[in-house]
Amino acid sequence: MTMRKALLASAIAMPVAFAGTTTFAGGMAEAVVVPAPVVAPVAPVASNDWTGFYAGGQVGYGQLDNDALDDDTNGALYGLHAGYLYDLGSFVVGGEIDADATTIESASPGDGVELDSVARAKLRLGYDAGDWMPYVVAGAMTATTSGAVDGDGTGGFAGVGIDYQWSDNMRIGWEVLQHQFEDFADTDGLDIDATTATLRASFKF
Incomplete structure (x- = not known):
């Protein structure tokens, strides 16, 4: 009886094992290959290295404002500039010196003031926007009048x-x-404001 039970158990187990093997093989045949994700290329960001020495010239227009001056105290200006910029990546820092001669004078030269020249020492802070660089500037200056x-x-x-x-x-x-000038030429109360607008051209070395 024991031998018959053993033969019967073997007969039942063989189809089960065969079925399991067939299922595994079928599973291997039906494996699905998942494609790798496609990464879209990123367009390069335009950049420009502003680092280096530069020099050039400027021309423009200026106007003086003071209660004691004629309202038409204005004229042209022209000059030279030179400086150095250092590009930090997103920001650009640097220094510059410039000097202008001017034809800024009051409508009545004999009774008014003439701005003969202006010299400036500048600090510049700009934003690197590729080929463009907007910036703010500040510093100290000296001017001569007649x-x-x-x-x-x-x-x-x-x-x-x-x-x-x-x-x-x-x-x-x-x-x-x-x-802004306060007590210009050591004259108490002679405070002068001046606004200038210039077009500039520079060569980088």
Whole structure:
């Protein structure tokens, strides 16, 4: 009886084992291959290295404002500038010096004031936007005058500007500055404001 039970159990187990093997094999044949995800290429961000020395010139317009001055105290200005910028990635820092001669004078030169020249020392902070660099600027200056006020004085200024990288070695830009002088030429109460707007061209070395 024991032998018969053993044979019967073997007979039942063999189909089960065979069925399991067939299921495994079928499972292998029906395996699904999942494709790798496709990553879309990222467009490169335009960049420009603003680091380096530069020098150039500027031309523009300026106006003086003071209660004692003629309302038409204005004229042209022209000059040279030179500086150095360092590109930190998103931001650009640097320093610059410039000097302008001007034709800014009151409508009545004999009774008014003439602004002969302005020299500035600047600190610049800009944003690297590829070929464009908007920036803020501030610093100290000295100016000389003639006419009714004959002398020189120092003051401060601040402003904004933007540069464009025209080519590998050339930049063009625009800058507006607001200047303030207190007790100009050591004259009590002679406070002068001046606004200038210039077009600039610079060569990078």
